[in-house]
Amino acid sequence: MSDRHFAFWPKSQPRHLTVPQTNLYYNVEVSATRFPDKPFIVFYDTPLTYARFRDETERIAGYLQHECGVGPGDRVLLYMQNSPQFVLAYYGILRANAVVVPVNPMNLTDELRHYASDTGATTAILAQDLYPTMQPLLGTELNHLVVAAYSDYLGSEAGPAVPDFVAARRQAIDAHGVALWNDMLARNLRPGPLTAGPDDLCVMPYTSGTTGHPKGCMHTHRSTMYNTVATVEWFGSRPDSVLLAVLPFFHVTGMEGSMNGPLYAGGTIVLQPRWDRTAAALAVQKHRVTALHMITSMVIDFLANPELERYDLGSIQRISGGGAAMPQAIAQKLGDVLGVSYLEGYGMSETIAPTHINPPLRPKQQCLGVPIYDVDARVVDPVDLHELAPGEVGEILVHGPQVMLGYWNNPQATQESFVEIDGKRFLRTGDLAMVDEDGYFFMVDRLKRMINASGFKIWPAEVEALMYRHPAIHEVCVIGTRDPKRGESAKALVVLKESFRGRLSEQDIVDWAHDNMAAYKSPRSVVFCDTLPKSGSGKVQWRLLQEQEAARS
DSSP: OOOGGGGGSOTTSOSSOOOOOSOTTHHHHHHHHHOTTSEEEEETTEEEEHHHHHHHHHHHHHHHHHHSOOOTTOEEEEEOOSSHHHHHHHHHHHHTTOEEEEOOTTOOHHHHHHHHHHHTOOEEEEEGGGHHHHGGGBTTTBSEEEEEOGGGGOOTTOOTTOOHHHHOOOOOOOOTTEEEHHHHHHTOOOOOOOOOOTTSEEEOOEEOOTTSSOEEBOEEHHHHHHHHHHHHHHHTOOTTOEEEEOSOTTSHHHIIIIIIHHHHHTOEEEEOSSOOHHHHHHHHHHHTOOEEEOOHHHHHHHHTOTTGGGSOOTTOOEEEEOSSOOOHHHHHHHHHHHSOOEEEEEEEGGGTEEEEEOOTTSOOTTOOBEEOTTOEEEEEOTTTOOBOOTTOOEEEEEESTTSOSOBTTOHHHHHHHEEEETTEEEEEEEEEEEEOTTSOEEEEEESSOOEEETTEEEOHHHHHHHHTTSTTEEEEEEEEEEETTTEEEEEEEEEEOGGGTTTOOHHHHHHHHHHHSOTTTSOSEEEEOSOOOBOTTSOBOHHHHHHHHHHHO
């Protein structure tokens, strides 16, 4: 491990971080005791105090235990947009000594079925606009659904800018096994003791892989707590900090940096379900937001607002994020317009968000940053795993307290993802990078077969597996193609069955894919081919096709 980056280590920060050895839920009890009347969440100008937050999480936990039979270590699916209910459900599940399984709300029924069957979950908490997608699993994979209407947390303070899907009134659902959110709270059931400890499972975000099926990353309360505290300490968050929470909470970046961290610090989050640059600027001005956590594409859109100068944005002290390298011109504009630098970081679902962040007072552009507290990160030769010299490109390996235990129900994938070096267990990230003379890490490429669309990870094998359900598709290979807005998008090269040739257009396949998988995964373009190149063993040569696409781009 190189120690060159310690020359630029923030002077106020220790190199080792001591974190509480408690259940993550204990942070709710601490902050609610310290700041009972302080708003934890502001949702379209409607506040939710810490005291109310603690009370409602206990009611959720009581219902899960008494009515749904949720026991210690049981997995519960959480399927909704950013909302007060997402945060309440997350911590209600933890208060029930259970495990949160956050699910991307863009996933559709077939994708949900895998989450339910793989985790063995029998209960899900979801938004009412997603109920039709989840309903087919009721009575088969799932026994209990708790359905929430976002509008239940809109008060009289909510303005006219509330999106229709948020403002939609609560709908009655008459189905066995279904309870409405407000009815659940009205039961006022209370849970048993909080018994889960730091080494029990806490949250299991899913990440896709080359097998074509998403894999659950097993994170304990200890590993989740580590990055909860690390993000707070690195950025100096305090109880008076106000963060604009626009990154999705189902994803580890938003989960840790925009939800768990502010709760631990006793801060306030101004919560938005979907990105809207005008709503974001209004929120900064009205609530004196001090920090924004945004991916690169959001920053680009925010600065492109032609009316940005109309808003008072002087309260902003920090903008941080990642997902894709920040273009130098945008970084310069950010400094010119707002007087702040973009602090990029690097992490994975397997590490419950960051292992690297740029030092706040000495960031570098288009840079992953430096390894944070207690992280041993190395760039090694992907074949023999020897550590490389500065400037040489190799695979990032990481060892640290935030690294997952392994993949749920998948010992083979777990074994393939870890190596032991110098007596330490390192995660193979599959990302190619180089380290400069100062010890800063810079992304170069990806060793694994992955497409990065605005920070969303798309695994071609998973998309191919879904596309093979189309009756007309004989063969398909999904590759990445450059996208000026998203960075990358998926492109499908399709060989049709003989009986369908001439009867379908490429756009027909694009439309079908959009209707049958999450929008971020579905190919934006389809090209019909007579054949796909194959190796001597009969495998499609996706790497050759990817290289040809890169040459065209």
